[in-house]
Amino acid sequence: MNGAPLTEQPNSLCAAFQATAARYPDQVALRGPDGTPSYTWAEYADRVRKLATGLTALGVRAGDTVAIMLTNVPEFHLADTAVLHTGATPFSIYNTFTAEQVSHLFGNAGNRVVVTETQFVDKLRAANIDGRVEHFICVDGPVEGGYTLDEVAGLSAPDFDFDAAWRAVQADSLLTLVYTSGTTGPPKGVELTHANMLAEFSAVDGVFEVRPQDRVISYLPDAHLANRAFGHYNNLIEGVQVTAVADPKQLVAALAEVRPTLFLAVPAIWYKLKAGIENIVAQESSVKRAVVGWAIGVGTEVARRNSDRRPIPIALSWQHAAAERLVLSTLRAKMGLDQVRAAITGASPIAPDAMAFILGLGIPVYEGWGMTETSAAATLNRPGGIRIGTVGTALPGTEVTVAEDGELLVRGPLIMRGYRHDPEQTAAAIDADGWMHTGDIGTIDADGYIRIVDRKKELIINAAGKNMSPSNIEGAVKVSCALVGAAIAIGDNRKFVTALFTLDADACAAYAAQHGLPDASPAVLAADPGVLAVVEAGVCAANERLARVEQIKKYTVLPVTWEPGGDELTPKMSLKRKPIAAKYAAEIEALYE
Structure with a gap:
């Protein structure tokens, strides 16, 4: 209708x-x-x-x-x-x-x-x-x-x-x-x-159209505003159909059954989808692996050129058409993402290489940025205007500026009323001119595109005074090694960067099946020589993408998993850096001995 x-x-x-x-x-x-x-x-x-x-x-x-x-x-x-x-x-x-x-x-x-x-x-x-x-x-x-x-x-x-x-x-x-x-x-x-919230949806309507015929999957916590807005409020305001999935582990099956037209995911989900595709490809014959690798490479190159506003040569255009027909459309269908008109990634920065990979598959994914206090998204990349590595430009009616210390400030109808029963915290967050102090460090280029450096309080400042983004380092590792589930970069007031890793349970299961290992638990595989060799190769590949001062010199693979809402991760899978530093102090100190 x-x-x-x-x-x-x-x-x-x-x-x-x-x-x-x-x-x-x-x-x-x-x-x-x-x-x-x-x-x-x-x-x-x-x-x-x-x-x-x-x-x-x-x-x-x-x-x-x-x-x-x-x-x-x-x-x-x-x-x-x-x-x-x-x-x-x-x-x-x-x-x-x-x-x-x-x-x-x-x-x-x-x-x-x-x-x-x-x-x-x-x-x-x-x-x-x-x-x-x-x-x-x-x-x-x-x-x-x-x-x-x-x-x-x-x-x-x-x-x-x-x-x-x-x-x-x-x-x-x-x-x-x-x-x-x-x-x-x-x-x-x-x-x-x-x-x-009405201002949020009015602003997003100015970026791309949402239709009553659209289908979304609600699988992230509704206590997290991103899911509440994307699923619940989207349903009330725009009339989209919502499929509720109580167990996030059933997401892959739900994607194949629902075939959503709009899709929301945090970076961790995109990394899992990327790893899943790579695992499927790894099991194909050498000829098929080569063809699929070629197709994804062509798609990724087109995505990067579009992002950089570089022309696409006619030969590459022909190759892309062939890659789309022979491989990419099939991959999207296997993922259940073949009918997606718009996908959103947010909550934390996604590694640019992962973004290019997903775009290269032909999935139109738009990175945005915002916070609960800004009614979810305050910025968003646009159809026909994606720039990899940025969170797009300010939504219509929203102002974003950079303070002297690099902190991003936001003003407009999206800003919260305040913190409940906490006027002091409210006054500290929203200044007299109505600017919300976000706590994120970022830059804005001449075209209005915003890049997030990291959280203001989470930047690593090494012993030599060099500022580094831990999330940039961590993202590079997770893109390079599908076996890594969680990664935390250490290096504040230290001479070099180290890291703690945990293994991803799903990736461990796939690895164990491929190598005939009887025990697929991360606790066992954290000591497996073959697994450690894969992690080492991933760290080396990540280091090649990082500046010398950012490169990981030493690391430890922990024989545990970190669950959302536990000691190490918030429910939306953000790292609890200070609690991790305290809990794993002995492991961290051992890396600097």
Whole structure:
């Protein structure tokens, strides 16, 4: 069912949802990875009305907050949207947060209701140390002393006027709280308004068109604003169909089944996809390997020339057409990315070589940059204007400048309302002129393209006073060696750079299968001579791409894996550098002996 763009800009995401549901009542809005459960827009709207009524019966009122701790399931969208329609504010909690961390969020948000799954109930009850939370609602079955989603939907509230409630939500109303996962200190609650998110989507609409027929996969945490915006808010505002995948390990299967037209991934996912293709190619005959290698090389060269604004010779153009017909289109189809119109990479810088590789496959991937405090993306590369190694230019209506110390500052309608109950932190982040101090060091060229150097507090300054970007070094390694899962570069106030590596479990499984090894665990393979030789070759290849002062002189492959939300990684897979330095102090010192 096709419809014309809305002529009137909605003033809230409630209004956007109601307009979308009215225009596409029979179109599927939400679905699980195998197609069940699924909800048409009419069913979605009906469920939201009933749940909003039930939440009101439980005492939820305009201005309240409601916590959501769910995996990526369709019920997340039902619950979040229903809360919005009561005039209250939903917020998501990372599934990996400890009871202590959750307790901090409860105290800051002041919620009395939690929507969750049975697997998280014990943790949430342990977090409810002061008894503030009165109601636990489980989407996957009954729980003692709580409600099921169906039970909430069946509650009545005779005095509740559903239409009046959602119409009372205005542009300056609080849309959500997003708690930063934080590499240091307790999470801060970023307050975003409906106006913030509507401005974000209005700006992105000025870069490329999003259609109601588009399909997206929601597999990253909804507590991370990038996924919440790309999946959930994209659904409410633009009408895209969302497939929710609760287990990220099922992403590859979901890609093949859903064949998304829009796709979001953090760099770690792109590195895994790149490694997966290289593994498939490695198992082919020598002739096929040569042909595929040639095709990818041709595609990558075209991507680099387009990025550098260099002409494409006619012979290369012919080769690219042949590579596309014979190899590249088939590779995209095997990945389930053959129908992607636009893919986004963000959250952290992607290694330029990996970006060129993905573009070389014919996947239109656009690197962007932003933060929770800027309502997700503040900059983005554009169709026909991709520059590898940059995060593009400022979105329409957004200003980006560089402070004297190199820090990037952002100003515009995307900037958060502030940190919840923390005026001091808010004042420190947003100056008197409205500039958000991002904490990222970057540069802006004459054409407005922005390059991210690194986080201001994470730059390595060696003993000789040389500034280096650790993420640049780490990215070079992960591009050069598929076996490396996580990498952290060490070198602050040191004479040379060292590194700690962990192995990727999926890559280890593939390596063990190829070499007939009985034990594929990273703990065992971290000591395997063959694996260590592959890692050494990868480090040497990475060093060739790095300046001499950035090159890794020594490293250790740790016999452990680092999981998102653990001691070493945040839920969005950013490195917790200080905790890592403390936990692995002995291993680091051994590298400098």
